[in-house]
Amino acid sequence: MAHAEEIQLQIRDEGFPEHDSGDDDRAWLESAATATRGANRRGVRWWVLMLVDMLMLLCGEAMAPLLGRLYYNSGGNSTWMATLAQSAGSPLLLIPLLILTPRPAAGGEHRPAVSKAKMAAICVGLGLIIGCDNLMYSYAMLYLPVSTFSLVAATQLAFNAVTSRLINAQRFTALTFNSVVVLTFSAALLGVGASSASGDDDGTSGSSSSSGGSKRALGFVMTLSASAVYALILSLFEVTFDKVVRTRTLWWVLTMQVYTHAVASVVSVAALFVSGEWSKIPAEAAAFKHGRAAYVATLVGIAVGWQAAALGAVRLVARVSSLFANVAGTVALPLVPVFAVAMFGDRMTGIKVLAMLMAVWGFLSYVYQHYLDERHADEWKRRSPADCRMCAERADEKPCPAPAGSCASSGLRRLNI
């Protein structure tokens, strides 16, 4: 018991001074009621903002790869230019970043300033990894047809399940597990369906038979590696928000995206010059199938599309988790062929419909789990301080069942003793 008291004291010393008079249960109940009302009010706004982030991610993930393929199919040949386009749109985000001012963390608690040197090192590291992912993605699109690409890219969710478990201590329930499995099968089904319909050569990229099996093998390895690296990137963003920045405001999301993508762009520009591809760009633009203006418009579209996708993804990482951001992104894989039906008059098949329905099912499964978690957290917020004290006084070494932060208004923190 002495141990438990020691822990209580220690926790009280750590924060929430306005509630340190732990005996004042009435005050606690009032503050809990206010917090719950606040949470409910934030609830609708939160879901609407999440929908906006998802739309940004889905539109970007659907539009950017289609334009990437248009670039290669219309005469574009520079993998470094295709790589640069994926990160070059980040200066666009300077506009909202300069308008916004950094907001203090929710609750107004004092937090030590984030070390600039540490953030610079993180942004350089993440930027280099993003640059590698972009390069692998460019090779993947160049060497693999859409069908095989979708099939292999479906693995990114499984990779994310591993990275988020190892790096972010993601909790897996039956619903989140179901979401990962169903979405992976949905994207894979699409790949199988497309390859059986087209003999795995849908002519959408430079991977015609003349390119040879070695290029296709390289495309396969690049897609698989990019899928793993993308999962790692999302998990590293999440762990940075959790452990380094320790807040998840829009200002920090924009800051991290602008700086990491700036690093990726600098590396891509340097590689464009060093590789000599730069000298071929004017001829490539002049010979572009739809003209020079279309060449520029395609690259600008790729840049804007990837920034929208990345912003949506990082916002979802900050709002929910890296796994959820990947779940939402994977929904885009089966949506692309359905968009192609509407935009390019492609044939609608039973497999495309089934893949899309499975994607929606997998996605809703994760959203429902998140809704249950929120409700569980709200229930804990409504409990009396005695419940929280019970946790603190438990001497059985078991973790507290309350969700993180839910004991905050009683002056006690969630315990993991």
Ligand SMILES: Nc1nc2[nH]cnc2c(=O)[nH]1
């Ligand atoms: N590998 C990979 N890279 C990305 N960059 C932006 N989106 C993606 C994605 O879905 N996969």
